[in-house]
Amino acid sequence: xxxxxxxxxxxxxxxxxFDVYRKNGGYTALEKAIKTMxxxxxxxxxxxxxxxxxxxxxxxxxxxxxxxxxxxxVPRYLxxxxxxxxxxxxxxxxxxxxxxxxxxxxxxxxxYALGANKSFIYVRGELxxxxxxxxxxxxxxxxxxxxxxxxxxxxxDLELVVQPGGGAYICGEETALLESLEGKRGNPxxxxxxxxxxxxxxxxxxxxxxxxxxxxxxxxNHGGEAYASVGIGRSTGTKLISASGHIKKPGVYEIELGxxxxxxxxxxxxxxxxxxxxxxxxxxxxxxxxxxxxxHLVYKTANGEDRLMSYESLSDGGFATGTMLGSGGFIxxxxxxxxxxxxxxxxxxxxxxxxxxxxxxxxxxxxxxxVLHRLEHGHGSMHxxxxxxxxxxxxxxxxxxxxxxxxxxxxxxxxxxxxxxFEWHVSHPKEATLPGAVYKGAAxxx
Amino acid sequence: xxxxPTTSAFTPERLAKVKEIIAxxxxxxxxxxxxxxxxxxxxxxxxxxxxxxxxxxxLLSIEPIEVYEVATFYTMFHLQPxxxxxxxxxxTGPCCLMGAEGVYDHLQARLGIKTGQTTPDGLFxxxxxxxxxxxxxGPVFQIREKYYMNLTNEKVDSILDELSx
Ligand SMILES: Cc1cc2nc3c(=O)[nH]c(=O)nc-3n(C[C@H](O)[C@H](O)[C@H](O)COP(=O)(O)O)c2cc1C
Ligand code: SF4
Ligand code: FES
Numbered sequence: 001x002x003x004x005x006x007x008x009x010x011x012x013x014x015x016x017x018f019d020v021y022r023k024n025g026g027y028t029a030l031e032k033a034i035k036t037m038x039x040x041x042x043x044x045x046x047x048x049x050x051x052x053x054x055x056x057x058x059x060x061x062x063x064x065x066x067x068x069x070x071x072x073x074v075p076r077y078l079x080x081x082x083x084x085x086x087x088x089x090x091x092x093x094x095x096x097x098x099x100x101x102x103x104x105x106x107x108x109x110x111x112y113a114l115g116a117n118k119s120f121i122y123v124r125g126e127l128x129x130x131x132x133x134x135x136x137x138x139x140x141x142x143x144x145x146x147x148x149x150x151x152x153x154x155x156x157d158l159e160l161v162v163q164p165g166g167g168a169y170i171c172g173e174e175t176a177l178l179e180s181l182e183g184k185r186g187n188p189x190x191x192x193x194x195x196x197x198x199x200x201x202x203x204x205x206x207x208x209x210x211x212x213x214x215x216x217x218x219x220x221n222h223g224g225e226a227y228a229s230v231g232i233g234r235s236t237g238t239k240l241i242s243a244s245g246h247i248k249k250p251g252v253y254e255i256e257l258g259x260x261x262x263x264x265x266x267x268x269x270x271x272x273x274x275x276x277x278x279x280x281x282x283x284x285x286x287x288x289x290x291x292x293x294x295x296h297l298v299y300k301t302a303n304g305e306d307r308l309m310s311y312e313s314l315s316d317g318g319f320a321t322g323t324m325l326g327s328g329g330f331i332x333x334x335x336x337x338x339x340x341x342x343x344x345x346x347x348x349x350x351x352x353x354x355x356x357x358x359x360x361x362x363x364x365x366x367x368x369x370x371v372l373h374r375l376e377h378g379h380g381s382m383h384x385x386x387x388x389x390x391x392x393x394x395x396x397x398x399x400x401x402x403x404x405x406x407x408x409x410x411x412x413x414x415x416x417x418x419x420x421x422f423e424w425h426v427s428h429p430k431e432a433t434l435p436g437a438v439y440k441g442a443a444x445x446x
Numbered sequence: 447x448x449x450x451p452t453t454s455a456f457t458p459e460r461l462a463k464v465k466e467i468i469a470x471x472x473x474x475x476x477x478x479x480x481x482x483x484x485x486x487x488x489x490x491x492x493x494x495x496x497x498x499x500x501x502x503x504x505l506l507s508i509e510p511i512e513v514y515e516v517a518t519f520y521t522m523f524h525l526q527p528x529x530x531x532x533x534x535x536x537x538t539g540p541c542c543l544m545g546a547e548g549v550y551d552h553l554q555a556r557l558g559i560k561t562g563q564t565t566p567d568g569l570f571x572x573x574x575x576x577x578x579x580x581x582x583x584g585p586v587f588q589i590r591e592k593y594y595m596n597l598t599n600e601k602v603d604s605i606l607d608e609l610s611x
Pocket of ligand 1: 052053054055056057058059061081082083084085086169170171172173174175207208209210212213401402403406
């Protein structure tokens with residue numbers, strides 16, 4: 001059996017309750033950290049683990065913690081990013097509803113490490129039922145002396161607040177999230193200053209993803225080095241993958257980083273393979289924002305090496321032939337999927353979610369949506385395809401926050417790898433607009 | 447349609463809850479309570495009228511414009527009266543791969559309304575939303591805090607039958 005760091009106990013009935021979680025070793029890491037370790041030692045273990053941010057960017061968590069400014073007399077904050085809105089991603093949703101105490105325990109350990117006395121979990125507002133689950137878990141932990149004042153007699157105090165969002169993908173971007181937490185519109189801030197120096201209420205703040213923080217219990221129990229021995233190279237540990245699309249078994253799976261894409265896709269332990277009678281056409285490996293790759297680049301890199309589920313291997317080949325691990329939103333397309341339609345759908349998403357602060361993003365996402373709508377509905381021209389590439393280029397790198405890039409990459413990569421499919425929509429508008437019509441010429445893996 | 451006059455006040459229980467929420471934040475940072483309080487308001491009135499938003503502004507000692515600004519930014523807040531059940535349907539890519547478009551057509555046909563509309567009996571409002579973080583369990587829609595997943599035409603029918611009773 002593959003190692004499970006986050007989901008080892010997720011199948012146990014009642015694991016969402018304090019008692020069952022505790023009986024299965026829950027909160028022993030918290031006891032160990034608070035009773036036997038200094039905050040600096042906890043940070044040290046996070047550094048040794050090499051665990052990288054699981055929200056999408058993959059920045060090493062311990063290093064981020066090391067950047068936190070510590071001016072005298074100014075409060076510091078830890079904010080957990082549970083806004084999970086990246087299309088294809090539903091792992092944090094799964095983790096929080098299944099083992100809420102794993103996140104709560106991780107939050108307490110991490111807050112202790114950072115010297116925060118008030119920490120927030122910002123959950124997308126649509127997940128109101130998950131918010132209720134977390135609030136119940138917090139009440140249980142408080143009743144058992146693991147939260148609140150003088151935790152386990154250590155003199156350390158912590159209050160945990162669960163904050164609902166209001167429906168806005170952009171609030172997943174960390175500075176937009178902080179604005180939202182302050183009761184404002186979710187407009188990303190200009191950086192610098194970075195949150196580590198001026199974050200929530202202008203105080204030093206660390207923002208980390210749910211899954212990143214949930215790893216802390218295991219890291220403390222087993223040590224950072226043990227964590228670093230799991231995985232491959234700089235992709236240490238395990239990763240939750242949300243698998244959706246044309247596979248036999250969509251769902252959330254915990255994998256050891258370094259597992260081959262082929263095994264993840266086809267073994268019965270994970271996705272179970274492409275739906276019966278169908279063939280792999282394309283993959284988006286890490287949520288809608290990362291480049292889409294065609295079937296022949298899914299199991300092998302352009303160099304002919306096995307493609308692995310790791311930060312490095314998935315992005316091997318750069319934008320020309322690679323994709324990214326991102327948030328772990330593994331979206332699988334078989335030959336019935338129309339790439340043009342999907343690209344239009346994603347563009348509509350980014351246009352809808354652009355906060356509108358910078359013109360390249362606000363106008364560019366609108367243009368891309370419009371042009372893709374035209375192509376998908378049989379009114380496009382060949383020039384439109386180049387126009388899309390041009391608009392995507394003009395957005396990329398020219399915006400306040402990375403949403404602009406996230407909107408540009410799916411379009412640019414779809415055209416890079418599936419240009420004939422776009423051209424077919426222009427040359428065969430009647431055929432292409434029949435219900436369910438799909439270009440038949442795209443290469444698939446038999 | 448929602449019958450509660452929007453000039454009425456927050457219920458005492460909700461007012462107590464508002465106080466509790468404000469107390470979560472540091473002194474002087476009560477504006478942080480805005481999103482949770484708007485959710486509470488919407489729970490009571492079904493939607494956010496300008497009267498309701500003005501009340502929220504007063505409770506949080508902020509300007510009404512600060513409330514309007516926020517209420518119009520976030521898609522979960524309804525700024526018009528809505529039906530008893532607001533069906534928020536995911537229209538994003540991964541759900542579409544799972545057959546969401548066909549099920550959505552069926553839902554619209556069955557209710558006889560399109561996105562953004564409310565049935566004449568005031569029972570259902572239809573709203574398209576983006577990814578609900580349930581992509582592998584799609585097609586999916588949500589009504590208040592409840593998720594309805596792995597939808598099929600038959601499942602949609604039985605959910606609507608149940609809610610129409
Ligand atoms: C448009 C946009 C949306 C994002 N959405 C999320 C999200 O839903 N959850 C998340 O953890 N990070 C999200 N991020 C990344 C955050 O900005 C940030 O990098 C992350 O929360 C840091 O935590 P980590 O280092 O533990 O991953 C998003 C970034 C962008 C640009
Ligand atoms: S890139 Fe888009 S979402 Fe990000 S700040 Fe600019 S307009 Fe807003
Ligand atoms: S795409 Fe529908 S829930 Fe994510």
